[in-house]
Each structure stands twice: as C-alpha cells, then as structure tokens.
Amino acid sequence: MSVFRTLGEKPWLTPSGHDAVLTPVDPAAASRTALRFIMAIVGVLFFLFIITFLSRSQYPDFQALAGQPWQPFTDASRLWVNTGLLALASVALQLGLLGARRDRLNLAVAGISAGVFFSIAFLVAQMELWRYLQSLGYYMTGNPANSYFYLLTAVHGLHVMGGLIVLANVVFRVWYDDSVATLSQPLGLCTQYWHFLFAVWLVLFALLTSRAETINTLAALCGF
Amino acid sequence: MQHTAIADQPAELHDPHSFVTRYIWSQDHKVIAIQYGITAIFVGLVALVLSGLMRLQLGFPDTFDFIDPSAYLQFVTMHGMIMVIYLLTALLLGGFGNYLIPLMIGARDMVFPYLNMLSFWTYLLSVIVLLASFFVPGGPTGAGWTLYPPQAILQGTPGYDWGIILMLISLAIFIVAFTMGGLNYVTTILQARTRGMTLMRMPLTIWGIFTATVLGLLAFPALLVSAIMMLLDKVIGTSFFMPALVSLGESMDYTGGSPILFQHLFWFFGHPEVYIVALPAFGMVSDVIATHARKNIFGYRMMVWAIVAIGGLSFFVWAHHMYVSGMHPAFGFFFATTTLIIAVPTAIKVYNWVLTLWRGNIHLTVPMLFAIGFIFTFTHGGLTGLFLGNVTIDLPLSDTYFVVAHFHMVMGVSPIMVLFAAIYHWFPLISGRKLHEGLGKAHFWFTFLGTYAVYLPMHYLGFLGVPRRYFAMGGSDFIPASAETLNANITIAALIVGLSQLIFLYNVVRTLRRGEPAGHNPWGATSLEWQTPDVPPKHGNWGPELPSVHRWAYDFSVPGAEKDFIPQNQPEKAGGTGT
Numbered sequence: 001m002s003v004f005r006t007l008g009e010k011p012w013l014t015p016s017g018h019d020a021v022l023t024p025v026d027p028a029a030a031s032r033t034a035l036r037f038i039m040a041i042v043g044v045l046f047f048l049f050i051i052t053f054l055s056r057s058q059y060p061d062f063q064a065l066a067g068q069p070w071q072p073f074t075d076a077s078r079l080w081v082n083t084g085l086l087a088l089a090s091v092a093l094q095l096g097l098l099g100a101r102r103d104r105l106n107l108a109v110a111g112i113s114a115g116v117f118f119s120i121a122f123l124v125a126q127m128e129l130w131r132y133l134q135s136l137g138y139y140m141t142g143n144p145a146n147s148y149f150y151l152l153t154a155v156h157g158l159h160v161m162g163g164l165i166v167l168a169n170v171v172f173r174v175w176y177d178d179s180v181a182t183l184s185q186p187l188g189l190c191t192q193y194w195h196f197l198f199a200v201w202l203v204l205f206a207l208l209t210s211r212a213e214t215i216n217t218l219a220a221l222c223g224f
Numbered sequence: 225m226q227h228t229a230i231a232d233q234p235a236e237l238h239d240p241h242s243f244v245t246r247y248i249w250s251q252d253h254k255v256i257a258i259q260y261g262i263t264a265i266f267v268g269l270v271a272l273v274l275s276g277l278m279r280l281q282l283g284f285p286d287t288f289d290f291i292d293p294s295a296y297l298q299f300v301t302m303h304g305m306i307m308v309i310y311l312l313t314a315l316l317l318g319g320f321g322n323y324l325i326p327l328m329i330g331a332r333d334m335v336f337p338y339l340n341m342l343s344f345w346t347y348l349l350s351v352i353v354l355l356a357s358f359f360v361p362g363g364p365t366g367a368g369w370t371l372y373p374p375q376a377i378l379q380g381t382p383g384y385d386w387g388i389i390l391m392l393i394s395l396a397i398f399i400v401a402f403t404m405g406g407l408n409y410v411t412t413i414l415q416a417r418t419r420g421m422t423l424m425r426m427p428l429t430i431w432g433i434f435t436a437t438v439l440g441l442l443a444f445p446a447l448l449v450s451a452i453m454m455l456l457d458k459v460i461g462t463s464f465f466m467p468a469l470v471s472l473g474e475s476m477d478y479t480g481g482s483p484i485l486f487q488h489l490f491w492f493f494g495h496p497e498v499y500i501v502a503l504p505a506f507g508m509v510s511d512v513i514a515t516h517a518r519k520n521i522f523g524y525r526m527m528v529w530a531i532v533a534i535g536g537l538s539f540f541v542w543a544h545h546m547y548v549s550g551m552h553p554a555f556g557f558f559f560a561t562t563t564l565i566i567a568v569p570t571a572i573k574v575y576n577w578v579l580t581l582w583r584g585n586i587h588l589t590v591p592m593l594f595a596i597g598f599i600f601t602f603t604h605g606g607l608t609g610l611f612l613g614n615v616t617i618d619l620p621l622s623d624t625y626f627v628v629a630h631f632h633m634v635m636g637v638s639p640i641m642v643l644f645a646a647i648y649h650w651f652p653l654i655s656g657r658k659l660h661e662g663l664g665k666a667h668f669w670f671t672f673l674g675t676y677a678v679y680l681p682m683h684y685l686g687f688l689g690v691p692r693r694y695f696a697m698g699g700s701d702f703i704p705a706s707a708e709t710l711n712a713n714i715t716i717a718a719l720i721v722g723l724s725q726l727i728f729l730y731n732v733v734r735t736l737r738r739g740e741p742a743g744h745n746p747w748g749a750t751s752l753e754w755q756t757p758d759v760p761p762k763h764g765n766w767g768p769e770l771p772s773v774h775r776w777a778y779d780f781s782v783p784g785a786e787k788d789f790i791p792q793n794q795p796e797k798a799g800g801t802g803t
Contacts, residue, residue, distance in 0.1 A: 027335075030416065033414050033415050038407065044446075048445055048446055052449065052485055055485050059482065141463070
C-alpha cells in the first residue's frame with residue numbers, strides 16, 4: 001500500500017532520489033482532488049441524513065410513504081419519471097464530454113445543453129411532486145416520513161442547482177476564453193459530479209419509497 | 225476555478241492592482257489569513273468579555289443587577305460557541321492554515337484563491353449573523369453551547385425565538401465557509417507542494433492542519449444536518465428532534481421526535497471538533513519546540529502516525545459525552561474503551577515533546593515559554609480526561625465544575641497557549657518585526673499562572689458537586705461557604721488573566737508602530753516559510769522561482785554543520801551534511 005510506504009519513509013535520511021517527486025502544479029489534478037473531497041463531504045451529509053431517517057423511523061408516529069394502497073408512493077411512477085430525467089441529464093453530459101474530448105464542438109454543445117435542460121426539468125418535476133403530495137394532504141409537518149421526503153429532495157435539489165451554477169461557470173469561461181480545448185477537463189469533473197448525484201438520488205429514491213417492513217429491516221441492521 | 229495562481233508563472237498571478245484588491249477583496253492567502261485572524265481575535269475578545277461577566281456573577285452573586293439568570297445563560301452559551309467555533313477553529317485553520325500552508329510547502333498561493341477569498345467573507349457573514357443575535361428581541365440563545373433540544377427552542381429558554389434561529393443559521397453559514405476553506409487546504413497540501421517536498425518532509429504543523437481539515441470536512445456535515453433539522457423543527461414545526469410534549473399546560477404540535485438523536489449528531493461533530501482544534505496546535509507546538517530547543521523533533525514518524533491515528537479514532541468516541549443521557553451498557557463500555565485508546569497516541573506526542581526538550585539547547589524565548597506552558601496544561605487536561613472517559617467516574621462528575629475545568633484546560637487554555645506561541649513565533653515573518661520580549665514574558669506568566677489559578681480550584685469545586693451552568697448556587701447544603709470564597713478568588717484571577725491580554729494587544733500595536741526589525745529568519749528555523757526572499761513575503765511568496773526541498777524540516781544541530789540549522793531548501797552535498 002502506497003499510503004503505508006509513504007508513512008514509513010525516513011525523512012531524516014534525506015533521500016535525494018525523492019527530490020523530484022512533485023512537479024507543481026497540475027491544475028487538473030488539483031480539481032480532481034477537490035471534487036473527490038466534495039463528493040466525500042456530500043456523501044457524508046446524505047449518509048447522516050439517512051442514518052437519522054432510519055433512527056427516526058423506529059418511533060411510533062412514523063408512517064412510511066409506500067406499502068399500502070392509499071400511500072402516495074405505492075405507485076412510484078411519478079418518481080420513476082423524475083429519475084429518468086436525471087438519468088438523461090447524466091447521459092447527455094457524458095455525450096457532451098465525449099464531444100469535447102473528440103473536439104466535436106456541436107456534440108459538446110448539444111450534450112451540455114441537453115444536460116442542463118434535463119437537470120432543470122428534474123428540478124421542476126421534483127417541485128411538481130411536492131405540489132402533488134400537498135394536494136393529497138401530505139404536508140411537511142404531517143408525519144416525519146413526509147418531513148424527510150421534503151427535506152431530502154430539497155437538499156438533493158440544492159446540490160443539483162449548485163452543479164448547474166458550476167457548469168454555467170465552466171461554459172462561460174470556455175466561451176469567454178474562446179477555447180474549446182480546455183473544456184473537456186472541467187466538463188469531465190461536472191459529469192462525474194452529475195453521475196454521483198444520480199447515484200445519491202437512486203439511494204434516496206429507494207429509501208423514500210420503501211415499505212415500512214423494509215425500513216424496519218434496514219433500521220434493525222443499523223442497530224436501531 | 226483559477227488554477228494559474230499556483231503555477232510557477234508569477235506573471236499570471238492574480239496580482240492586486242488597487243487598495244481594494246490588495247487588502248479587501250484580496251485573493252492572497254497571507255492577506256486572507258490576516259483577515260481571518262483579526263476577525264477571529266475580535267470575536268474572541270467579545271467571548272472573553274462574556275466570560276468576565278459570567279465570572280462576576282459567580283464570584284459576587286447578587287451584586288450586578290444587569291446580570292439576570294437569562295443574561296447569564298446567554299453569556300455562557302455565546303462564550304462557548306464563539307470560543308470553540310468562531311475563534312479557535314477559525315484562527316487555527318483559517319488564520320494559521322491560510323498563512324502557513326503555501327509558505328511551508330513552497331507554493332505561491334492556495335490552489336483556489338477565489339474560493340479562499342469567498343471563504344473569508346462567508347465566515348465574516350456568519351460572525352455578523354451570530355453577533356446580530358445580541359440585538360434581536362429576546363437576545364441570543366441561552367441554550368448552552370450544545371443547543372440540546374427540546375429546551376433550546378422552547379419558551380422559557382432565553383433567546384428561544386430569534387436567538388436560536390440566528391445561531392443555527394450562523395452555524396450553517398460558518399460550515400459553508402469552512403468547507404470552502406478546507407477544500408483549499410487539503411487540495412493545496414496534496415497537489416501544490418514544491419519539488420522535493422514529500423509528505424514525510426512536511427513540517428508537523430502542516431500534518432496537523434491537514435488532518436484537522438479532513439476531520440472538519442467530514443465532521444461539520446453532522447452539525448449542518450442537526451442545524452438544518454432543528455431549524456425546521458423550530459420554524460416549520462417538524463418533529464425530527466422535538467418529542468410530543470406539554471408546555472405551559474398545553475399539548476404542543478410536535479409528534480414524538482428524538483432529542484437523543486440530536487445529541488448523537490452533535491457529538492459526532494463535537495468530539496472531532498476537539499481534535500480539529502487540537503491537531504493544528506499539536507503540529508505548531510512541535511515546530512516551535514524543535515526550533516527553540518535547536519533539536520530535531522523526537523520521533524517524527526511517530527508524531528505523524530499519532531496525528532493520523534488520533535484523527536481516525538476521534539470519530540469513534542463521541543458518545544462519551546452522553547453517558548448521563550443513557551445508553552446500552554455495551555455501548556458505554558465500547559466508548560469508554562475507545563476513549564482510553566485515544567489517550568495512547570496522545571501520550572506518545574507528549575512524551576516526544578518532552579524528549580525533544582531533553583538535552584536540547586533550550587532557548588527560553590516567549591514562544592518556547594508558551595510551548596512549555598502548553599505541555600503542562602495539556603497534560604493536566606488530558607489526565608482529567610481519563611477520569612471523565614470512564615463511565616462510573618463520569619456519572620457523578622458530569623455537569624459539575626470538574627468538567628468545566630477539564631475541557632478548559634484541554635481545549636481552551638492549551639490551544640490558546642499554542643496560539644500565543646505561534647503568534648510570537650511567526651509574528652516576525654508576518655510583520656517583519658519582533659514582538660517585545662519583556663512584555664511577552666509578562667504576558668506569558670500572567671496567562672500561565674493566572675489560568676492555573678482559575679482552573680485548578682474548579683476541579684475541587686467539581687469534586688464538591690458544584691453544578692455548572694447555574695446562575696446562583698442557592699442554599700445547597702453540600703456546598704460549603706468556602707466554595708463561595710473560592711469562586712470569588714477564581715473570578716479575581718480570571719479578571720487578571722483577561723486584563724493581562726491587554727499587555728499582548730499593547731505589544732502588538734507597539735511592535736507594529738516601532739518594533740525592532742526582525743531581520744531574516746530570526747529564530748534560525750529550517751522550514752521553508754522562513755526562506756522566502758522577502759520578509760514579510762511578497763505576493764507570490766518566492767520571487768521568480770519556486771524553492772526546491774532537499775531535506776526534512778528538522779535538521780538542527782547537525783554534527784559537522786556550519787550552523788546549528790540547515791534550511792530545507794539547502795542542497796545536500798555529496799556524502800556531507802549539506803553545509
């Protein structure tokens with residue numbers, strides 16, 4: 001393991017062979033490192049939300065949103081549509097990245113545009129879902145399961161919006177600098193972030209549409 | 225993000241062209257560090273005044289009409305939160321982290337300078353929101369710095385309305401600021417080190433800052449999660465943490481949340497927070513001790529391993545803050561065990577500091593005095609931690625002044641000792657002038673002896689069972705009259721310590737106006753920050769060319785060497801010592 005080898009070095013021996021270890025500075029490497037940390041932080045954030053969800057689910061007032069015919073996500077078709085939109089956003093950005101890497105400007109622009117379109121569509125559809133739930137009488141304070149649904153989708157949506165701002169910044173810079181060649185690296189990072197948010201959404205989707213028995217099993221596995 | 229700022233191309237740096245871009249909207253890590261430092265010290269002085277007011281009430285009850293029970297609880301809460309988050313975390317990482325990281329690893333700046341600037345302004349916003357709570361109806365929250373629900377947001381607790389809302393919003397903003405800064409610190413350390421600066425050649429200061437930042441990035445989300453959920457409980461009426469309860473004879477709308485859940489989240493952040501503060505302090509004190517003892521740090525690798533081990537273990541001890549909340553006995557055993565295990569790497573560090581001093585050429589400069597003072601206070605606080613880590617001993621001592629004494633010694637006085645050591649040590653680099661030695665020594669002795677006069681008797685009060693957070697002790701039979709005398713003495717000592725900080729402030733102002741020029745590398749240090757072409761370092765730090773590193777940061781008193789230190793950027797001669 002390189003970590004253990006690194007930590008096992010004896011720096012007082014001044015090993016001259018190591019003098020040229022780093023050639024500062026590779027901007028791409030810096031951004032990649034930062035993105036990894038961002039994904040770790042966001043991952044921890046959602047992990048903690050989920051842990052509290054499982055813990056809170058074991059109190060008697062918690063009523064899961066799926067499982068019984070009258071519960072809103074027993075039929076999760078609306079959520080599947082939203083999931084599809086986010087998946088399309090991810091795929092579109094991947095195509096845009098492919099275009100940027102192969103220096104095909106049209107494909108890059110089309111991919112990014114479609115990615116932005118589907119991401120915004122996802123956000124609008126999520127808000128529509130909120131309105132749908134409210135029309136059924138599932139308000140935020142009605143039940144802890146409702147509260148978690150609104151909270152988790154809002155926090156996830158905010159992260160998508162943050163991604164859109166960064167993506168807009170990338171596109172603006174490329175436009176401003178008039179240099180498509182520099183697009184693929186930051187676009188690659190944006191795409192990776194989108195895939196990550198899609199994966200997070202899948203976990204949230206699975207959790208929020210789980211029946212009470214499934215949630216109880218997960219909670220039991222976590223020791224709650 | 226702008227990356228060119230760190231490339232070896234000075235012409236492309238974000239060179240400031242006006243007063244505003246140089247000193248206000250600055251992207252230079254040194255200016256941002258000073259901005260962080262000034263803001264943190266200012267807000268820390270507010271917290272210091274609050275502690276003085278608390279002590280006036282405790283030492284001389286029924287004397288000051290303007291301190292009522294609500295105000296007292298508000299002072300306690302704001303003092304604690306400001307000191308832990310807005311002073312210590314911000315000054316150690318935002319201040320010293322920003323100043324030292326690029327200089328110590330041989331970079332021109334942080335890798336994301338714009339984000340770094342945003343980090344400071346967001347931090348300032350969090351401070352403004354926090355201080356604004358002093359001016360809203362009901363005043364700031366008086367829920368205690370742990371902000372436990374349900375009482376934090378219920379009528380009857382001071383600041384239960386706007387105070388707690390502003391506190392939670394301020395914390396959320398602070399976490400955003402910290403995350404922006406933290407991303408910069410870790411990425412810069414991992415990706416922007418100069419040629420030859422391997423990880424194991426980094427000074428321990430950087431190891432401490434790096435590990436603490438990683439802890440912060442992974443632990444602050446727990447505080448963010450709890451802040452968001454409690455804000456929703458307060459503002460919208462959700463029941464994440466709020467149980468079904470009756471208040472003032474009426475059933476509330478809350479449906480049965482879990483206050484204990486909040487405690488777990490809070491302490492999952494709260495315990496790593498201790499090390500977010502302690503690890504940079506461990507690193508900085510190591511470098512101060514080695515430099516002023518003219519000796520290589522004892523057991524460098526062990527020191528690095530201990531920092532990493534403490535960082536990892538700090539995520540597995542949080543529930544030792546919750547023994548009195550109740551838990552399965554097996555969990556109590558588990559958390560007591562992990563708490564005691566974490567004492568092992570911590571003790572290794574203390575031994576290594578002492579062994580570095582052993583037979584060193586100790587220069588009793590002001591930074592060294594504060595560093596030695598830290599070894600005393602930290603050992604003292606660490607040993608009382610062994611008491612509180614054990615469930616059966618913790619239960620009777622919990623919520624007494626023993627706990628107050630313990631955590632003030634270990635994460636109040638100790639990091640402050642290191643902060644002063646660091647300020648006296650690096651001030652010549654930051655300002656080009658050396659702080660006055662005599663005034664510094666007076667400041668040290670007042671602070672060191674004074675804090676002992678404050679906190680040592682508190683252990684005794686704790687053994688008596690004197691409860692913490694009480695506005696007045698009333699007529700409790702188990703508290704003898706001598707405890708009141710002791711409390712008065714503690715207050716006098718605390719006021720003397722507080723006032724003695726004016727010596728420090730005077731020293732800083734005096735030095736900036738007409739202090740003795742420090743010259744280049746006045747302490748004979750080896751690490752890179754002292755090897756810049758200019759003192760204080762100019763924008764871009766290194767002139768036309770970045771330095772190359774050829775050795776570790778602790779080549780002091782090397783046999784056969786010309787001087788008693790060899791800078792890290794001095795090449796090694798074939799078969800020789802590099803002299």
